Amino acid sequence: MLTVPMHILVVDDEPQIRRFLRTSLNAQGYRISETGSAVEAVALAAKERPDLVILDLGLPDGEGFDVIERLRLSSQVPIVVLSVRNDEQGKVRALDLGADDYITKPFGMEELMARLRTALRHRLQIQGETPIFRSGALSVDLVRRIVTVADNEVKLSAKEYDLLRLLVAHSGRVLTHGFLLKEVWGPAHAEDVQYLRVYIRQLREKLEADPTRPQLILTETGVGYRLRAD
Structure with missing residues (x-):
């Protein structure tokens, strides 16, 4: 209770x-x-x-x-x-x-x-956003911009980090394709869903234990993505 x-x-x-x-x-x-x-x-x-x-x-x-x-x-x-x-x-x-x-x-x-x-x-x-986000083996230090999985530092490109940072800021919430594209790449890319899928795949390859069966970055079919919040 x-x-x-x-x-x-x-x-x-x-x-x-x-x-x-x-x-x-x-x-x-x-x-x-x-x-x-x-x-x-x-x-x-x-x-x-x-x-x-x-x-x-x-x-x-x-x-x-x-x-x-x-x-x-x-x-x-x-x-x-x-x-x-x-x-x-x-x-x-x-x-x-x-x-x-x-x-x-x-x-x-x-x-x-x-x-x-x-x-x-x-x-x-x-x-009041916490400076360090954790979900499972993933840890994101939002102040130092350091991403680790099972205490091993992961190198991300600038856009990969921006995308992950947005997912972290709204962890647990479904973010639509259009919202993610506009926030990370700007209004001109609001319809480039395939472009977003490429970056999501890259993040999963770097962050997931098994990218083919993601447990962190979850897909809402036809809608968008959700970052699991422990």
Whole structure:
């Protein structure tokens, strides 16, 4: 059980889903607020300042995309989208608007809990980024720009490091192809997905124990990449 309960706002128009999440999350020690309304979700988020928002995209009085946009005007609260929609375009749009993660219904509770923990860690990181990032055997010293795997220093090119640095800054969060390309190479390369894949492959060859079965830099098919956060 959590010593100081984290507060989660659940936004879903299905009462049975809200009831299931309330029961499951309360059992894990989280404090829950809930609503089935887009308008009320924005109001509750502003009033109660939750630590995390679980958001359905299909709401009776508005789109979940609009809720993400409204929340991002004034808050960096982690947003985990929970939706029956499984189209890649919808996932990319939600993530580009500022959602931290996207889970498709039906879902497993263990997976959801893991995603929530990762999103909450990301919130702590953006509040005060630690100078040294660690995940498994990987260590990245963000001050000295030194990357090691199992205590062995790894040499990266400038672009490889910039890409890894961006993944580290948002570890645990899915970053879309377009976001990574624009941030590392600029708007002119926003559509060069194959170019990005080449650099991801190079990073995996240098950082992964088995580049063909990556455990650090994970692929979200058709959407982007996620750096595992321990």
